[in-house]
Amino acid sequence: MRLKMAASQAVEEMRGRVVLGEFGVRNVHTTDFPGNYSGYDDAWDQDRFEKNFRVDVVHMDENSLEFDMVGIDAAIANAFRRILLAEVPTMAVEKVLVYNNTSIVQDEILAHRLGLIPIHADPRLFEYRNQGDEEGTEIDTLQFRLQVRCTRNPHAAKDSSDPNELYVNHKVYTRHMTWIPLGNQADLFPEGTIRPVHDDILIAQLRPGQEIDLLMHCVKGIGKDHAKFSPVATASYRLLPDITLLEPVEGDAAEELSRCFSPGVIEVQEVQGKKVARVANPRLDTFSREIFRHEKLKKVVRLARVRDHYIFAVESTGVLPPDVLVSEAIKVLMGKCRRFLDELDAVQMD
Amino acid sequence: MEEDQELERKISGLKTPMAEGERKTALEMVQAAGTDRHCVTFVLHEEDHTLGNSLRYMIMKNPEVEFCGYTTTHPSESKINLRIQTRGTLPAVEPFQRGLNELMSVCQHVLDKFEASIKDYKDQKASRNESTF
Numbered sequence: 001m002r003l004k005m006a007a008s009q010a011v012e013e014m015r016g017r018v019v020l021g022e023f024g025v026r027n028v029h030t031t032d033f034p035g036n037y038s039g040y041d042d043a044w045d046q047d048r049f050e051k052n053f054r055v056d057v058v059h060m061d062e063n064s065l066e067f068d069m070v071g072i073d074a075a076i077a078n079a080f081r082r083i084l085l086a087e088v089p090t091m092a093v094e095k096v097l098v099y100n101n102t103s104i105v106q107d108e109i110l111a112h113r114l115g116l117i118p119i120h121a122d123p124r125l126f127e128y129r130n131q132g133d134e135e136g137t138e139i140d141t142l143q144f145r146l147q148v149r150c151t152r153n154p155h156a157a158k159d160s161s162d163p164n165e166l167y168v169n170h171k172v173y174t175r176h177m178t179w180i181p182l183g184n185q186a187d188l189f190p191e192g193t194i195r196p197v198h199d200d201i202l203i204a205q206l207r208p209g210q211e212i213d214l215l216m217h218c219v220k221g222i223g224k225d226h227a228k229f230s231p232v233a234t235a236s237y238r239l240l241p242d243i244t245l246l247e248p249v250e251g252d253a254a255e256e257l258s259r260c261f262s263p264g265v266i267e268v269q270e271v272q273g274k275k276v277a278r279v280a281n282p283r284l285d286t287f288s289r290e291i292f293r294h295e296k297l298k299k300v301v302r303l304a305r306v307r308d309h310y311i312f313a314v315e316s317t318g319v320l321p322p323d324v325l326v327s328e329a330i331k332v333l334m335g336k337c338r339r340f341l342d343e344l345d346a347v348q349m350d
Numbered sequence: 351m352e353e354d355q356e357l358e359r360k361i362s363g364l365k366t367p368m369a370e371g372e373r374k375t376a377l378e379m380v381q382a383a384g385t386d387r388h389c390v391t392f393v394l395h396e397e398d399h400t401l402g403n404s405l406r407y408m409i410m411k412n413p414e415v416e417f418c419g420y421t422t423t424h425p426s427e428s429k430i431n432l433r434i435q436t437r438g439t440l441p442a443v444e445p446f447q448r449g450l451n452e453l454m455s456v457c458q459h460v461l462d463k464f465e466a467s468i469k470d471y472k473d474q475k476a477s478r479n480e481s482t483f
Binding site for chain 2: 030033034035042043044046049050053054055056057060067069072073075076078079082083086087323326327330331333334336337338339340341343344347348
């Protein structure tokens with residue numbers, strides 16, 4: 001009976017945990033496919049999935065979002081992460097028409113920098129530009145003008161050496177970019193909604209006599225094409241840590257144990273006069289593996305991760321709020337599936 | 351008859367007509383000679399691990415599938431080869447279609463749960479802000 005329980009515990013560990021050993025990681029791959037484990041029905045069951053699946057939002061503010069997705073497999077969680085990074089579209093500067101650039105920053109460097117500026121425009125309201133279309137219409141292009149000339153400040157003190165005093169307009173910021181509405185864009189987008197996300201990004205520096213005069217065209221694109229189109233500063237996930245104490249740890253060893261993990265993970269309590277260690281909040285741990293450097297303590301702890309519990313962290317660049325980005329990413333994956341389903345239907349028609 | 355003579359029989363997917371007579375096929379099915387429809391390699395164009403791995407997982411969860419795997423052919427080419435072999439005589443297109451449908455319902459469910467969770471969080475935050483004033 002004990003043997004059977006031990007065996008089933010081992011099977012549960014193999015199915016549900018990724019174990020971090022001293023010299024390697026075990027049970028990494030998903031193995032719960034039909035036929036691999038006797039006594040388990042691993043065929044896909046939508047109802048069972050829906051019953052076990054949940055999403056918990058831990059923290060959300062205007063630019064960052066932390067949420068948990070529990071009950072899903074790595075393949076699909078990773079698909080969402082990849083789509084957030086590379087396939088959710090945004091608007092960014094693609095073409096720069098330079099009328100005059102006498103600054104020290106070369107044309108192409110300046111154009112590169114302008115492309116990386118996040119543009120506050122909802123990409124869902126625009127369409128992709130057709131291939132081969134040079135001009136661009138109001139439905140797929142946004143136009144911005146940047147015109148700055150640096151002059152000497154006539155009212156500066158004689159012997160001042162501070163550039164802020166000596167020169168006028170010597171730093172070109174994104175707030176100098178003005179939006180030029182095309183066609184009916186002025187009616188669709190109220191004043192001030194189409195602008196760079198941040199108005200204090202330094203684009204270039206000038207000295208008296210230098211001028212930058214250019215026109216920028218923004219188009220819709222995806223991160224796969226160029227990283228400037230990526231809507232997230234970053235999007236990542238980690239698995240929920242699972243720390244188990246295989247034996248009770250007391251006294252000084254308890255204090256030492258709590259120092260091996262991130263603060264807050266191990267709590268040392270006074271029980272009947274003795275200090276006893278307890279795992280309080282494993283979620284906070286970053287798995288520095290410090291425990292493996294202590295000979296006596298490394299046998300007492302099992303470090304593992306819960307295989308189907310994903311802690312996502314999404315940081316937006318400001319174009320769209322992070323919860324909208326995650327919804328859009330899920331819709332992109334649905335769109336991909338739909339595309340191939342339509343293809344299959346079309347093939348089976350002929 | 352035909353299958354004896356040709357080395358491969360390609361069943362191409364829908365071709366979308368482009369400007370200069372260029373054709374873009376999104377999906378091709380390749381079948382080796384002498385096999386039934388139960389072993390097929392699907393070539394998905396303009397796709398990578400994002401769809402490949404998630405689709406492979408959904409198809410593997412089908413007990414009728416004996417083998418399912420995908421590879422990216424070369425990093426410079428953006429396409430994947432997804433091979434499905436079924437037990438018995440079930441045509442391979444069937445688990446492929448079922449996998450796509452199931453992946454779509456997973457995404458739909460995730461979307462619904464996520465949006466509900468976001469709404470709950472926003473409501474909770476709003477009521478917490480109200481109660482402090």
